[in-house]
C-alpha cells in the first residue's frame with residue numbers, strides 16, 4: 001500500500017504550489033497546511049462507525065477539495081462528518097413504527113449494518129467480475145451465487161437479477177424457446193393472474209415480453225389435469241391475498257411430474273424470498289421446498305424476507321439457470337455490484353427483517369412499557385394496546401404477528417412523519433399507533449425523544 005501524503009508534505013513540497021508560494025514565508029502561511037490530517041479524521045467516531053476503507057475514501061475526497069481551494073481547511077472536518085453520516089440525498093431515513101416488516105412504501109427490507117457496509121465497500125472499484133489471483137476475467141458476482149447455493153443446498157445453481165419481476169420475465173423468455181426454434185406457451189392458472197401493486201399485473205408483464213400465456217383451470221379451483229397440454233408451467237404464489245372456500249390448487253410435485261414427462265419446465269414464483277420453511281409464517285412457500293418438489297426454477301425477491309437490497313433471486317437446476325443466464329435479456333436485467341454485495345452479505349446472517357418477523361409478543365410488551373416510561377409525564381395519557389404486525393411485501397397477508405403498540409392521539413402522526421427523525425406509525429380508529437416491532441433498539445432513544453416532543 002502506498003503511503004498517503006500528509007497535508008504538511010503536500011503543502012510544502014508539491015509541484016502545484018499556488019502562485020506566489022515561492023518564499024518561505026508564504027509557504028508557512030499556505031492555508032493548505034491547516035487541512036486536518038487523515039489520521040485525525042479517521043479517529044472521528046463517524047469514521048470508526050463505517051470502517052477505514054470507505055471512511056478514507058471520503059476523507060481523501062474532501063481533503064482534495066480543500067487542496068484545490070474549493071473549500072477552506074476549516075470546512076474539511078464538518079464536510080467529512082456530514083458525508084460520513086450521510087443524509088445528503090432526497091431519501092430520508094424513516095423509523096418504521098407501523099409493525100409491517102416488509103413495507104413496500106418504506107423501502108421494503110432494511111439492510112443489516114453488515115450488508116450496508118458491504119454495499120459501501122463495493123462502491124468503488126471492486127473485483128465483481130475479476131479474479132485477483134490470476135488477473136483474469138471471472139464469473140460476475142460469483143460470491144453472491146456461492147452464498148445462495150450455501151444458503152439453499154437444494155439449488156444446483158443461482159442467478160441474481162434486477163428484481164423479482166425481471167426474474168419472472170427472464171424465466172418466461174428463456175425457458176419457453178426450444179432449440180428447434182419453436183416457442184411454447186406458459187401455462188398459468190386463472191387463479192394466479194395477480195396484480196402485485198401500482199397496477200402491475202404479472203401476466204401482462206410476461207406477455208409484454210412476447211411470451212404467450214395459456215390460462216388454465218378456474219379462479220378458485222385448478223387441478224393438475226388442467227396443465228396436461230404442451231407448455232412450460234408457471235406457478236405463482238398468491239402472495240398478497242387469500243382464497244378461501246371451495247378451492248384447490250395442485251402441489252408443485254404433481255406439476256413437476258407432468259412438466260418433466262413431456263420435456264417442459266416448472267417455474268415457481270414464491271415471491272417473499274423465504275429460503276426455507278419459516279415457523280412464523282406457516283403457510284408461506286419457500287424456495288428450498290419448491291426445488292425439492294421438482295421445480296426447475298424458483299424465483300423470489302431479494303428485498304422482502306430475504307432481507308437484502310432490491311434483487312430477483314433465481315435458484316434451480318444448473319441447465320435451466322444457464323439457459324436464463326445466457327439469454328440476451330439477462331444482460332438487460334443483470335444485478336449491479338452493489339446488489340451483489342448486499343445479497344451476499346444478507347445471506348450470511350439472519351437479516352433484520354426475519355428478526356422483526358419473529359419478535360415475541362411478550363418481549364414487545366416489555367419494550368413498549370419501557371418505552372412509555374421513557375416518555376415521562378408526556379406518556380402518562382398514552383395507552384398500550386394489542387397490535388398485530390404483518391410480514392408485508394405480499395407474504396402471509398392473513399397471518400397476524402401478535403404484538404403491542406403505544407396509542408397516541410391521531411394528531412401526533414403528522415408531526416412525527418415530518419419531524420427529525422421521521423417516524424411513521426399506523427393511523428387507525430382515530431389514533432396513531434407506535435409499534436416497536438420494526439424499530440431497531442438503537443433508534444429507540446431518538447423515537448422516544450420525537451414522541452415526547454410531539455406530545456408536549
Ligand SMILES: *Cc1c(COP(=O)(O)O)cnc(C)c1O
Nearest residue numbers: 163164165237239270271301394
Ligand atoms: C413481490 C412479488 C413479485 C415481484 O417482485 P419484485 O421484486 O417486486 O419485482 C412477483 N411475484 C410475487 C409472487 C411477488 O410476491
